Amino acid sequence: MNWYGLVKKKKHLYLALGCCALCLLTTLIVQTISTNILYDNAIAFEKHYLKSTVDTTCARIDILRKKLQEQQLADTGTFDEEKIKQDIIGILRQDFYQSADNYTGAYCWINAVRDYEGGKEYAMRLIHPNLKDTEGVLLSTETQDAKGDRPYLTELEGIKQHGSITYSYYFKDMNSESITQKLTYARLYEDYGWIICMGIPYNAVWGDVLFENSALKWLLLISYLVSVGGVFVIAFFLYKQARQERREHRNEVNKLQRQIEYDGLTKAKSRIHGVTLLEDSLECYRRTMRHDVIAMFDLDHFKAVNDNYGHEFGDYVLKEVVATISQNIRSGDTLIRWGGDEFVLILSAAAPQHIQHILKKLNLCIRNREFATKDGKIVPITISIGASCFQPEDTNIEAVMSRADIALYKAKYKRDTYYVYDGTDIT
Numbered sequence: 001m002n003w004y005g006l007v008k009k010k011k012h013l014y015l016a017l018g019c020c021a022l023c024l025l026t027t028l029i030v031q032t033i034s035t036n037i038l039y040d041n042a043i044a045f046e047k048h049y050l051k052s053t054v055d056t057t058c059a060r061i062d063i064l065r066k067k068l069q070e071q072q073l074a075d076t077g078t079f080d081e082e083k084i085k086q087d088i089i090g091i092l093r094q095d096f097y098q099s100a101d102n103y104t105g106a107y108c109w110i111n112a113v114r115d116y117e118g119g120k121e122y123a124m125r126l127i128h129p130n131l132k133d134t135e136g137v138l139l140s141t142e143t144q145d146a147k148g149d150r151p152y153l154t155e156l157e158g159i160k161q162h163g164s165i166t167y168s169y170y171f172k173d174m175n176s177e178s179i180t181q182k183l184t185y186a187r188l189y190e191d192y193g194w195i196i197c198m199g200i201p202y203n204a205v206w207g208d209v210l211f212e213n214s215a216l217k218w219l220l221l222i223s224y225l226v227s228v229g230g231v232f233v234i235a236f237f238l239y240k241q242a243r244q245e246r247r248e249h250r251n252e253v254n255k256l257q258r259q260i261e262y263d264g265l266t267k268a269k270s271r272i273h274g275v276t277l278l279e280d281s282l283e284c285y286r287r288t289m290r291h292d293v294i295a296m297f298d299l300d301h302f303k304a305v306n307d308n309y310g311h312e313f314g315d316y317v318l319k320e321v322v323a324t325i326s327q328n329i330r331s332g333d334t335l336i337r338w339g340g341d342e343f344v345l346i347l348s349a350a351a352p353q354h355i356q357h358i359l360k361k362l363n364l365c366i367r368n369r370e371f372a373t374k375d376g377k378i379v380p381i382t383i384s385i386g387a388s389c390f391q392p393e394d395t396n397i398e399a400v401m402s403r404a405d406i407a408l409y410k411a412k413y414k415r416d417t418y419y420v421y422d423g424t425d426i427t
Contacts, residue, residue, distance in 0.1 A: 042252065043183070043202075047166055049260060050185035050198045052272050054164075057092070057108065057196055058189050059275070059398070060339065064088050066402065070409060085192060093127045095339070100129035105182075106200040111139060113193040118156055126194065146170040146179045159188040159195060168202075263337040265315055266322040274336030274344060278397040281346055285390040293347040293355055295387040296404040297362070300415045302341040305381070309373055317371055317381055328365045329358075344404075347387075359385050359418035367416060382416035384408060 068087055072079035092110065100107035109128040114121060118141035125137045141153040151169035158165025164187040170179050184199035261273040269277065281292045299305070299321065306314040318341060325335055325345075334346040347358060362385060371379045386408025390400050403421040411419040 046183060046200055047185065049272075050183065050200065051164075051166070051187075052260075052275075053108065053198050054185055054187045054196050056272055056275055058187060060271075061088055061092075061189060061192075062398070063401065063405065064091060067405060067409075070406075089126065096127050097129050097132075104200060104204040105180075106198070106204070108196065108198045110197070111195045113156075113188075113195060114138075116156070116160060118153060122156065123152070123195070146172050151184075155184075155186050155195065155197075159186060163188050163190075266319050266337050268322045268326075268335045268337040268343065271336065271338055274334075274338065275397070277334055277336070277346060278344070278401070281348075282390055282394065282397055282400070285394075290349050291352070291389050293345075293350040293358075293387055293389050294400045294404050295345040295347060295359065295385055295418075296338065296401070296408045297343055297345070297383045297385040298408070298412075299341040300382045300384055300412075305379065309379060313373055313379075317379075320369065320371060321366060321381065321383070324365055324369050325362060328361060344401075355387065355420060356418075359387060359420070363416060363418055384411040384415055385418035386411050386421070387418065388421035 065084055065088065068084045069079045072084070096108045096110075107129045109130075110126040111123045112126045113123045116122075120140040120142065121138040122141050123139045125131070125135055125139060128135055139152055141150060141156055143150065143152050145151050147170040149169060151167065154167050154169075155165060158167065164185070166183070166185045168181055168183055170181050172179055181202045182199045183202055184197055186195050186197040188194070189196055261270060262268070263270045278294070281294070284290050285292065299317065302314065302317075305317060322335060322337070322343070325343075329335065329345065329347070332348045334348070336344040336346070338344045345362075347355075350358065363383060366381060366383050369381065371381045373379060386404050386406065388400050388403035388407055394400055407419040407421040411417050
């Protein structure tokens with residue numbers, strides 16, 4: 001081989017190596033960018049989820065307060081706000097304990113503000129699923145997290161300025177010395193001075209994002225450099241990797257979406273998603289004047305069912321009630337678990353002359369359904385229903401929910417019946 005041929009061969013070799021190196025660098029850059037985009041999307045999704053959960057909790061507190069006030073007024077002619085607050089604390093504590101996700105580390109907690117100027121005893125830990133023994137402990141804005149930051153001070157300043165804040169802090173894992181960063185959303189419930197929070201560790205948002213194992217990084221690098229196909233191998237790997245990332249991201253998003261949209265026990269729509277569906281229904285009413293009927297129902301004497309036959313049977317009853325109701329409504333209607341044994345129905349475009357028949361049918365289908373314990377004992381189960389529909393002056397879903405709740409309260413006087421709010425044109 002002459003000199004010219006040797007130089008030419010070397011040039012081709014260098015060109016091939018350069019192409020492989022360029023493809024490798026391009027692949028790594030694209031990999032990094034796509035991973036960051038997917039991670040950022042997951043973070044944005046979690047921020048929305050945290051905010052929606054806390055906002056829904058605040059809305060639920062308002063509903064509980066009103067319901068408890070009405071109950072006390074009906075029973076005694078007056079109401080004790082402090083007793084109502086304590087009752088709400090008990091309800092939220094039970095809900096927060098049960099809803100804490102040990103797998104992802106997501107949970108809600110509440111701190112009660114004592115001094116908005118901050119200081120060593122600025123707040124008290126009111127509810128905390130992971131630190132139950134410390135409930136009642138006084139908190140300080142001088143407290144530092146695992147990185148030396150002052151998260152309580154950041155939180156207090158944020159809610160004072162804006163009423164809510166999204167922030168991060170660092171903490172040591174309960175069973176190890178590793179430090180984890182937590183994404184948190186906090187909102188002030190001003191009437192009670194409660195800071196209602198929800199957080200989730202960043203490492204649970206996306207898990208091991210991509211190639212966290214350094215040995216795998218080196219193996220990938222070596223495989224790129226020694227690949228016979230060079231450009232084609234790298235391009236093929238990038239194509240497969242991009243497809244896998246899209247599939248994993250889609251699966252993760254679908255999983256999170258299912259967790260948000262459906263109640264884990266009954267498979268009815270969850271309250272978080274239900275709020276969105278109710279808002280959509282209200283918006284449709286404003287645009288088209290389509291009359292959706294909003295009905296609330298709960299199980300009569302359900303506490304006695306749990307007390308007498310156990311919570312396992314109570315859970316069975318809830319699931320069967322949802323299944324039975326679902327079989328007796330139209331495909332376009334929506335069943336939402338609002339909380340405990342309380343449910344909300346969106347009866348889409350229900351004709352006014354049919355409402356009485358629909359509600360009566362729902363009462364009847366539960367009344368005639370046999371609920372048997374493990375030892376074969378038949379336990380009678382009935383429901384009470386209150387209904388209303390949107391009115392022109394409604395600016396939010398709380399208005400129609402309040403009317404449906406009043407109707408449900410009236411139906412509960414008799415039990416196993418229904419009541420349609422008098423202010424609508426469907427009675």
